Amino acid sequence: MADYDLVIRHGLIVDGTGAPARQGALAVSDGRIVAVGAIDGRGETELDAEGHAVAPGFIDVHTHDDAAVIRDPRVDFKIMQGVTTDVVGNCGAGVAPANDAFRAYYAAGMGPILGESDLPWSTTAEYFAAVEAARPACNVAAYVPHGVLRYNAMGGERRPPGDAELQRMREQLDEGMRAGAIGLSTGLVYAPGAFARTDELVALAKVAASYGGIYGSHIRDESARLLEAVGEAISIGEQAGCGVQISHHKAAGAQYFGMTKQSLPLIAEARARGVDVTIDVYPYVASSSSLAAMFRLGRGAAFETAPAIIASVKYNKERYEGKYVREIAAELDLPIGEAIRKVLQDEENTPSVIMFIMDEADVRRVIADDHAMIGSDGLPSEGKPHPRLYGTMAAVLEKYVREEPLLALEEAVRKMTSLPAGKHRIAGRGILREGWQADLVIFDPATVADVATYAEPRQYSRGIDYVIVNGEVAAEHGRQTGARAGKMLRRGVAT
Template identity: 40%
Template sequence: MTDQPTSFDLIIRGGTVIDGTRAPRFAADVGIKDGRIVAIGEVAGDAQRVIDASGRIVAPGFIDAHTHDDSAVLVDPGMTCKVSQGVTSVVTGNCGVSIAPLKPGSPRPMPLGLLSPGDGRVAEYASFADYVAALRAAPSAVNVAPMVGHTALRASVVNDLGRAATESEVAEMRGHVQEALDAGAIGVSTGTFYPPAEAASTEEIIEVCRPLTGSGGVYATHMRNEADDVVKSLEESFAIGEALDVQVVISHHKVVGPANFGRTKETLPLITKAMSCQCVALDCYPYNASSTMLHTDPAKLQVKVVVAASGPHPEVAGRDLADIAAEWGVDRLEAAKRLQPASAIYFSMDEADVRTILAFEPTMIGSDGLPFGERPHPRLWGTFPRVLGYYCRELELFSLETAVWKMSGLTAQNFGIKGRGRLAVGNHADITIFDAASVRDSGTYDDPCVPAAGIEAVIVNGALTWWQGAHQNARAGRVITRAGVQ
């Protein structure tokens, strides 16, 4: 290529490039300078550091499409749970839950509490601009693409979360959405599945999210129902996207409960049909168990439930709710109430459905991990290597090129993230180097916080951040905002 530099900060030599576009892999060196990819091909010249990637895959850094890392990136800026599995960027503010804006003194009902380690280390931000400023003032090891959560807005504005918002409350929330977009938020998320937002009407959501129209932002949703009414919930999500004329992201798509096993035969064709006439995307995680707040709705406690964390009873982390209830001589509901605030893991999905959704071509990958607690879901540390190892290499659900695309280029495209998700000259140097033959997740439900195998190097904005099993203490992450917002 012409105009190639003669000196580099870093050269990756001899690797096999999978560029994040689904194009066939090819042998090439990669040259990096000033945080950008400046050469791909046969790279000649000097470098401050050279990495020998012989026998390894050189891919775009993975973009985690669905996280709850809003406060973790500030409290635990090393983000070892993410960089150790090849993740270089995280999308935050999902499921309607964000740490900005939050009005001082307003309630913090679950699931808002899931964003805090509970030890007072998490600051709260009255404006989204303040949160973005905090992210920039104290960079983490990963890039952060933040969304604003509708549940956070309701907690700050609506004085009775058991009802729909009034016209004036809708207007106030809409103003907060506009402020967040002006500050760089990449979109708005909702979580009408959860008690603080389930009373919100479709019309409330549309009117609160009006500033999204024409902004380039996305509408991401943890839908109202992923069980018996999953089809109705999909239709509501599409209707909101159509009314706003925005990209819809169906978060962690699943069908929940034995009565609904196999219903991906209904949901995926419905999503495909919607994609033909509007912008619709979806993500999922590669596990048949979910993790969120410990519910106090009996209908949500019918499956196997393992407590991940409990404020008043930390000693029960990792135990089955049914066993705790039996030990205490109470039913599951009463035990769940006594454990609050708490998070839990729910074994509520069929593995065949998980595989079907993963294999669905447009499905992105998101971990949906909760970053606090002693016994988190293993997806927090293992999502991306699990896709590469178990579902791609062992089960052969898709090619390695497709797997990488689902975790990089596709995600960047759907969220409007520019200059990332693809290895190309001029793009930010977010790169993951891994061994395709050995990459795998290592954590289990009993021992979840274990770094994955086979991730050799992770580079964030040109800075070597993970190298041969060890964090390099780089904090080169940036805030990813919508195009045109600095």
């Protein structure tokens, strides 16, 4: 008779709190961590972690896997980089709640980027039940996305909501919060979220606040008006009385490089006066989004200067996918803007694009911030998605811990575990502590590496030896097991 289900020995325990790593063992039974430190008894399974770090499973706070966790419940692109919890519903975009008008809108525009789905649910609670029924390999926590609420309530109208429309949004958000959502997310550069004024967002954030939820935002501008947009997000949190998460914080476009020198102090000032503002960031100088949205946003100009790659298209895969916009323009013998218009037309506005619009100095500055956590912003599209979908966590450990040191190992792990768990009300996870859920990753700090590239993004990170979700081994030595032990997580509930 074994004493424990699983014992991991001789590892370097990096507990997620940022405390100094220490040699030790860890025991798991019934999906929970039952002992950390010195272990006497035997495990049914014994793992030797000599030379490896043992950390809480990584929490990816910024994903767009809302449909993917159901369509592709193995979520190999998450599990294989050590991610055990996926936060979906970001940027005001997602899959629930859904009425017929929203289903048609999703199919036409968002499906090709987030993954096709018939959206066979109406409410957020029903969507959560569908996630549970799909048994994904990783845990899932979710925001209620504002753009989705707005489309359900008033379609793509470019105006403030009427009283009844706002009330409809409030009710749907209330339903989502009761189902266990972590808060409200917005995407204020995308239709239809961009049509909302601040007062609409405050009114809704108050509903999230009444449940202890947070306000997560892809803010209104990440370039010329970055500081104003950061200010708006902070003020929404302040007025509504809830925490704020500023998504994928960046200064986009060469003329705005260095602006994080001003945005980070703005956030620090807000924190100093008691607003709980935190940020997330991905470790790359390229962003990725909808080509149509970026072109409309007036980044048409950015395409003239910054290199961009068409990541995924619906029809002409050979012709466009994985190619630089410049290359496509040359082949078509068209100016860049005209070439993009043609791609959008040929592909019914569905392509996603990768744009090299950031400066490494800004990325480093944001990652180093004490209140910055790691979020991939990966788009689970077909074609050649931004490599962040596969390599975000390993990239941080490889590049910013080992190769161009910016963070201590303990600090990098904290940004992927206890920091996001605390902010997103993910209870009982993110720290190696007795009684907490056994989401674990065992990796080699000396070899961990992101090997996904822009040309060949679908590659699993190196050096991630074991990934354990709710006590079950989900991946070992670069291979995914069949375990699908992920749970739908409800705000503040340790399950």
